[in-house]
Amino acid sequence: MPPSVEINSDGAPFAPIGKHQLRLELEDLPPDFQERARVELLETPERVQEGLANFRNLIQAETGLNLPLDDDKFLCKFLRPFKFNAEQAFKMMKRFYKFKVKYPRYGGFNVTPQGVRHVFDSEVFMFLPTRSITGGRIMIINAGTKWNPKEVLLEDMFRSIMVAIEIAMLEPKTQVGGVNVILNTEGLSISHACQFSPSLAKLIIDWIQECAPVRLRGIHVINQPMIFNMVYKIFKPFLGEYIKKRLIFHGNDLKGLAEKVGPESLPPTLGGVADIPKYPGSIFSDMLFYYQDDFKKHNTYGYLDEIKEKVENNSETK
Structure with a gap:
């Protein structure tokens, strides 16, 4: 049976993922x-x-x-x-x-979890139930094999990043521990690369560098095919020192990724040892549904x- 969203004694939603819980940690700092x-x-x-x-x-x-x-x-x-x-x-x-x-x-007004639910459901964007060795959130962007550009527009991916940062901003632990992004480019193809334009690339980078009030710990790029170089050339002119210092290209070296993020924080598929079984992206969407009114209020x-x-x-x- 796949995991499903449950409600704890405090009325907050969570999903049991192996030995871990996928939930928003809104409580005060421990x-x-x-x-x-x-x-x-x-x-x-x-x-x-x-x-x-x-x-x-x-x-x-x-x-x-x-x-x-x-x-x-x-x-x-x-x-x-x-x-x-x-x-x-x-x-x-x-x-x-x-x-x-x-x-x-x-x-x-349309940046809400339900507005980008299809991005989470398709597992193009995922949250892990664990935290990094710095106590930060771990977000995964599967910008390749799982990404069908006809179903998930690049604009939708950008909106999902904005929703994810809004979520990260809500969590006191993440305000302190920051955010780690794992950009998995396995399966990136020419059809994906054609979705990017310099204007949208600049918009995304400017927002991350100038508008996102979170501590960005690292952007870890893994499994880059040759076509990735074409996409990177589009983004590179807009990268400031803030992102350059945090951008790490791992290629197929998942051991190196685990050393940076923490082996106890990542599943074996990402070079770690954490007990994190595969779970559908819809679980995260289902959990966020309970916070839809909060996002509307924001x-x-x-x-x-x-x-x-x-x-x-x-x-x-x-």
């Missing part, structure tokens, strides 16, 4: 992560309160920006990656919400009037 936050992010009660106060002042002074100012957890997901420096966090947060205004097609934040105006203007010109 003691070991609290210590890491103190050491790595200079997180102390005094610094948190100072950062929150300064952050609220900056938000209140920004015209047209709608955010839940009384929700500390919401504000901390922007502050924590910037060590509670309110000015830096505010600059990133503005870019995060301004992107939704500038590109409503990608970042408007879509009520930001520069809403500007987004509505942009959408209406686009509709009128069609």
